[in-house]
Amino acid sequence: MEAVVRTMTDGWRGRASAVVSAVVVLYVGRKIMKARKKTKQRKAWDSVGHNVVLLHQFRRGKFCPNLSPFALKVETFLRLANVKYEVDTESPFGPKGKCPWITLNGEDLGDSEFILERLASEFDVDLDSHLDPQKVATLEAVRVLADEHLFWCVITWRYWIDGCESFMKSQSFSPIMSLFFPPFMKRGIRSRAREHGIGKHTPEEIYRICKKACSTLSGVLGESPFFGGERPSSADCGIFGQLAQLRWNAPGSKYEALVTEMYPNLSAFCDRMKTRIYPDWNELLKSN
Template sequence: MCGAGGSLRSSRGKCMDVDQDVVLLHQFQRGKYCPNLSPYALKVEAFLRLADIKYEVDTKKPFGPKGKCPWITINGEDVADSQFILEHLTERFNVKIDNRLGQQKAASLEAVRILADEHLFWCVVTWRYWLDGCVTFLKSQSFPPKLHRAFPLFMKRGMKRRAKHHGIGLHSPEQIYHICRKDCATLASILGEDDFFGGDEPCTSDCSVFGQLAQLMWNAPGSHYQALLTETYPNLDRYCHRMKDRVFPDWDQLLDPPQ
């Protein structure tokens, strides 16, 4: 595991304790109901499992070279940004989980991935950190008391600024929820009665969609955002549990505290 201090270079040096070709996944600590508060960290971890790539987890240094979480270290090389990580690992390990997809299906799923990663994400985090002020979200985390008190103040101010720069923060709470609902409706229609967005088996795009939907399913307990899955679009509810069982059979043991 990496230490909490030191530069990225020295931290990477410590990470060389892992075996050759073993990915060190740097991410946030585990949550009470979901293995990660970051949809992108969950996306990368799901991909590593689907692709059967050996990895270890470091939670001491979650922010990488681009100041983002997650990032990985492999054979002394750092790779940041979840999508670049997946593309890098696909090439390095010759991952074939998307090979069965035709060109048109693969292109459609890339659009699904972008909707989840670049659109739905902003609805969820704007509500989580700014509009709701972390009240619901903190119920899903095992933060120490000091962080539990400071986290809402820090995140609400920062997210308000980021959301307004992005543009979504210029809308009313009702309009942001409306956008989120439309995104979920689109995903629900595309999924239909299929087991996964990749069909009978999950594909790379499923990692992105699951990473985002899991935040509604498990990190927004009792909220009207969670109800989008549990009540409004139940096929997305079933999908989340199907992905959890397929990719994370040890889900309960990964939680903090383990269940």
């Protein structure tokens, strides 16, 4: 009997050892593959050339070049500043886990505002040279309103309240992604919105907050072609990135109507930015 028990125990130990060995092999193999992929990616990123910005961002949308207002903000700045760049959509999340991020001369940098500051310094660019200090300060406050206030209204509506319905119309996903992406994002954004505080309001209250933000932006813009006056400033890049989400990535919604109907000067501003900075807009869009 002892011999039988010993044999069974040895068999269990052997199988357990085999399972552990297999898990270790799979884990090590995965690590090696990830390391090789990272090395290959780094080689590709560094091959774009000296002083060429590699912009890591989400894939193109159907109606707007990017679903991320911050990615659109950085790309708009790059174009306004005449900085040469290339786009990578395979690794949209950077060193801070945020999109977009850039690689410049082998260095990785995240957060759109830090990116713009670095680009302005690195390439000696000043998009605000035509503005007096008071106007620069005013536009910075307006930019913060858009980046930190309007942004939360839009994503809370887009992913939670609207359940990604309008959003899915503006993007192209595989059948599997179309099935699992909406509920995943709805849960995630609902949690983040509640932590932020805006998620504790009712849908109608969030809409009112968004409407007030648009009203403020409309009032600041007035009849000027751009927030920077006769030509775009650095603040225009960020404001455009946010308003573009309402103008093009909220099709058929009352959020789109805030720009196109309620405050048409904001829609006209978006169209001017599009015409001036993105002559290849239609070519950038994803066709299906």
